[in-house]
Amino acid sequence: xxxxxxxxxxxxxxxxxxxxxxxxxxxxxxxxxxxxxxxxxxxxxxxxxxxxxxxxxxxxxxxxxxxxxxxxxxxxxxxxxxxxxxxxxxxxxxxxxxxxxxxxxxxxxxxxxxxxxxxxxxxxxxxxxxxxxxxxxxxxxxxxxxxxxxxxxxxxxxxxxxxxxxxxxxxxxxxxxxxxxxxxxxxxxxxxxxxxxxxxxxxxxxxxxxxxxxxxxxxxxxxxxxxxxxxxxxxxxxxxxxxxxxxxxxxxxxxxxxxxxxxxxxxxxxxxxxxxxxxxxxxxxxxxxxxxxxxxxxxxxxxxxxxxxxxxxxxxxxxxxxxxxxxxxxxxxxxxxxxxxxxxxxxxxxxxxx
Amino acid sequence: xxxxxxxxxxxxxxxxxxxxxxxxxxxxxxxxxxxxxxxxxxxxxxxxxxxxxxxxxxxxxxxxxxxxxxxxxxxxxxx
Numbered sequence: 501x502x503x504x505x506x507x508x509x510x511x512x513x514x515x516x517x518x519x520x521x522x523x524x525x526x527x528x529x530x531x532x533x534x535x536x537x538x539x540x541x542x543x544x545x546x547x548x549x550x551x552x553x554x555x556x557x558x559x560x561x562x563x564x565x566x567x568x569x570x571x572x573x574x575x576x577x578x579x580x581x582x583x584x585x586x587x588x589x590x591x592x593x594x595x596x597x598x599x600x601x602x603x604x605x606x607x608x609x610x611x612x613x614x615x616x617x618x619x620x621x622x623x624x625x626x627x628x629x630x631x632x633x634x635x636x637x638x639x640x641x642x643x644x645x646x647x648x649x650x651x652x653x654x655x656x657x658x659x660x661x662x663x664x665x666x667x668x669x670x671x672x673x674x675x676x677x678x679x680x681x682x683x684x685x686x687x688x689x690x691x692x693x694x695x696x697x698x699x700x701x702x703x704x705x706x707x708x709x710x711x712x713x714x715x716x717x718x719x720x721x722x723x724x725x726x727x728x729x730x731x732x733x734x735x736x737x738x739x740x741x742x743x744x745x746x747x748x749x750x751x752x753x754x755x756x757x758x759x760x761x762x763x764x765x766x767x768x769x770x771x772x773x774x775x776x777x778x779x780x781x782x783x784x785x786x787x788x789x790x791x792x793x794x795x796x797x798x799x800x801x802x803x804x805x806x807x808x809x810x811x812x813x814x815x816x817x818x819x820x821x822x823x824x825x826x827x828x829x830x831x832x833x834x835x836x837x838x839x840x841x842x843x844x845x846x847x848x849x850x851x852x853x854x
Numbered sequence: 855x856x857x858x859x860x861x862x863x864x865x866x867x868x869x870x871x872x873x874x875x876x877x878x879x880x881x882x883x884x885x886x887x888x889x890x891x892x893x894x895x896x897x898x899x900x901x902x903x904x905x906x907x908x909x910x911x912x913x914x915x916x917x918x919x920x921x922x923x924x925x926x927x928x929x930x931x932x933x
Contacts, residue, residue: 506883507890508914515910521894614890678889706886744870745886753891756870 510636512612516585521754529752529760530812533804537586537769538579539782540569541836542604544774546593548620549657552684554718554783555836557592558657562837564641565774566600571792573607575772578796580612586769588641590782595623602635604701610636617641618632618682622661624668629675639678641710645699669707679707680747686714686806687725690732703745705709711736711748713819715783722830728820750816762811764821767803780809786828787839806842807852860903861926861933865919868895880919904931 507514523534544555545563557563576587587608594601594617601617608615616639617632624642632640635785642665645652652662672679681702689695702709713736714726728736740746740758747753749769767788768782776792778799779785788806789799803809808817808824815821818829831840855863866873869887872875882888888896897913900906900922906929908916916922923933 507893508882508917511914514914517890517894517914518897518910525898735879754895756868756895839914 505639507614510611510613512580512649513585513614516580517582517614519583520585524752524754524762526797529755529762531765531768533768533810535579535583535768535800536765537588538575538584539588539590539769539771540572540575541590541592541771541773541782542565542572543597543600544592544836545596546591546620547596547622547658548593548661550620550719551655552714552718552720553659554715555592556718558719561572561835562774563592567772567774569603569607569774571776572604573609573790576608576612577696582797582800585614587615588769589616590618593622594619595628598623598628602631605635606638610638614638616637616678616680619668619685620641620656620661621665621668622658624664624671624732626671626674629668629671629677632672633675633677637677639680640668640672641680641682642672643682644682644698645684646694647701648694651694663717669705673705673707678709679705681705681707682710682712684712684714685728685732685736687728687732688714690728690735699739699743699746703743707745709743709746713748715816715819717783717785717818717826717829718835721834724825727822727825733820751799761814764815764817766817767800767809770800770803771836775837777836777839778803779836779839781818784829785836785839786833786842786845788842802842805851805853807850808846810852827850857904857931857933861900861923864896864899865904868892868899876919878918878920882917900926904929906931 520534543566544557546557549558581725615637617643644665645655649662651658669679683698699709713728716723720726749765752762766784769781771779771782776790777787778789778791779787779802788803817824829847834840862876865876869892871887897908901908912925916925
């Protein structure tokens with residue numbers, strides 16, 4: 501049976517993934533400065549009003565701007581050339597304007613990437629899932645907040661959100677793509693039985709579970725109380741041992757003992773906004789360039805010239821490193837559309853000379 | 855240790871699976887452990903255990919436990 505997510509149908513991806521694997525093995529299991537993924541938000545409009553949205557979409561922030569498909573095509577070519585092998589399309593809500601999404605997929609040429617969508621699942625019916633698989637989408641990640649329908653719908657600001665999202669994941673699996681159930685975990689829910697129930701459900705369904713730690717950015721900027729503490733982090737690490745289907749971008753995916761840390765992937769995984777601004781990750785709203793103005797390589801090199809992004813960090817800078825958060829993520833009005841500029845926020849000593 | 859033992863150990867180590875799961879019908883993506891990440895680990899383990907370097911085309915063709923045996927013949931490894 502042909503499986504849409506199959507790596508073996510994507511020779512270029514195999515080559516890049518092998519390069520990444522070799523680099524990480526040689527680099528003692530750490531990501532170093534190896535290019536990994538592009539998180540692309542080409543439009544910020546959304547049908548839900550999530551309380552913790554990091555893009556401020558519920559406030560209607562820049563929901564009418566689109567990144568042009570010719571710009572996206574050029575970005576994808578450059579990313580491919582630089583060895584980026586993952587492409588995560590996110591929003592806003594991608595399925596709100598499906599025609600634009602499929603135009604974007606054509607521009608990116610998914611056969612070169614492990615391409616996936618992060619969606620709230622509201623419009624993810626069987627027909628849509630089949631079409632995504634046909635377009636060589638490898639994975640679809642759907643964010644779920646709780647096993648309790650009411651709780652999820654309240655956080656999302658719309659009834660039916662939970663039921664549709666849960667159904668959506670089933671359609672993804674049936675269509676042959678990798679189903680990922682995304683959970684945001686913070687100090688407020690790390691030990692909540694509801695969190696454990698979600699993990700169990702995902703495992704039972706043979707899904708992968710992607711854990712994103714809660715970050716004080718976007719709608720939650722300055723809410724430092726949501727950040728996981730040491731006790732929470734130890735608990736999450738224990739869960740990693742217990743649930744083999746559990747994934748964090750910070751963790752080394754090749755470590756079968758489920759212990760090693762790949763490191764914070766700022767710049768390794770870039771975030772690109774509908775304005776073409778390049779941020780070091782979706783949650784650290786610091787701009788290192790704009791793809792409409794500079795080649796991607798130049799932007800990446802600049803990003804890695806900053807010590808915080810070049811040096812290894814066992815902690816997620818945006819969601820776990822309280823010093824970094826306090827110093828660089830609390831500026832009034834700092835958002836994905838109003839990011840701090842790296843050249844302004846960092847001091848001379850923060851830059852590493854090659 | 856025979857080549858068959860080395861071959862089987864590569865699978866059980868790289869994919870963290872029990873030896874009982876190894877059979878002729880075992881294919882890429884047929885179990886959760888043999889996904890794209892597992893595939894990279896498997897190829898790396900085979901390269902290490904047999905001291906060979908597997909070409910990218912063969913990495914792509916390596917779609918099953920059985921297929922792998924025939925691919926390794928190219929590298930003068932008889933299972």
